[in-house]
Amino acid sequence: MTNPAQCSRYEESRDKALELFALKGFGQVSMRELAAHLGLTAGSLYHHFPSKQHLLFDLIEELHEELLATLTLGSKRLRATENPLGVLIRAHWNLHRERPLQFRLAERDLCCLTDTQQQQIINLREQYERQLLQLIAPHTTLGGMQLKAAGHAIANLVNHLPGWLEDCPLPDSQRLALMENLVVGAIERTLLACGISSAA
Template sequence: MPRTCADYEERRDKALELFALKGFGQVSMRELAAHVGLTAGSLYHHFPSKQHLLFDLIEELYEELLATLHPSGRGRDATARLSAVIRAHWELHAERPLQFRLAERDLCCLSEEQQAQIAGMRQDYEQRLLALIAPTSRLSGPALQASAQVVASLLNSLPGWLQNSAAPEAQRLALMESMLRGAIERGLPAGISSAA
């Protein structure tokens, strides 16, 4: 049984690599099967469908993003909480860059129902993120929602943009934190700077 689970994970990781390299829509079932070491007929015994596999990979990323917001840092001040959230996102991006690429590029390849599920997870993630890093923001309604989307997008895009820099990792991480702090302090009135 453990070997079967390891085989499944290995095949899933190979599928992720292929989707990220070529794009989900450019990968045929036959090519996917060959890449993961299965015949086209036996692929369905391992994965219900190509689309189901894509959903599983993107859903897993959002579960991990939600886990970065674990309330263990709630006892700290807002500055320390933001630093912890930034570092967690930085590390997650380093661990799962291909899933970030899929989530950004191939989300549209999911069914409407699957896209709605991911949209719900993203909205939950954005709300929890703001509750954690800017609990006293004076914004509300559409302005708060837009701010949440921008902060989440920055958190999830900056690591990828900064990883290609020749600067040492500590400088790249400090730059990411500086950019996010500026965006939050200017975009969320009474946000992080006055949160306790």
């Protein structure tokens, strides 16, 4: 049986490691520095995490699983609403507010993972992009590289805009409205260019 105190310490260590990686860059943090930051000895750190790459992989994988869960949990609401894009945009906005450091890490430090780990993350990302596009444009008959490119572009837009707007001198509600306008316009133009009908 898992000890709740151990789980809490593990989560706290992961959060502290995430902060350090996001601040300095994964490649700039040594295991010795990471151990000191977490208040652990090097040996104790290896007991918790086999390597820095394993910890980085866990953090990035968790983010992509959360993105997939956002689509899965929201799919019923999306089908019932007249504004599925708005629902999706707000869900991504909220996730970005909850996990800004993980988004930064996933974008910047994916290349620090092993080839096998990178491929696992790429597979998760592509699954997410396919599901995202299916929710936005459920009736498309397009396939191949054009469809894949559209999903990739749309996913990048909804996942990067919250960060780009972070320093915008507007209240949250206005930044969210600006994001919705930018994303909806860009997505509709992208889908139109690819010959896809939007669910918006």
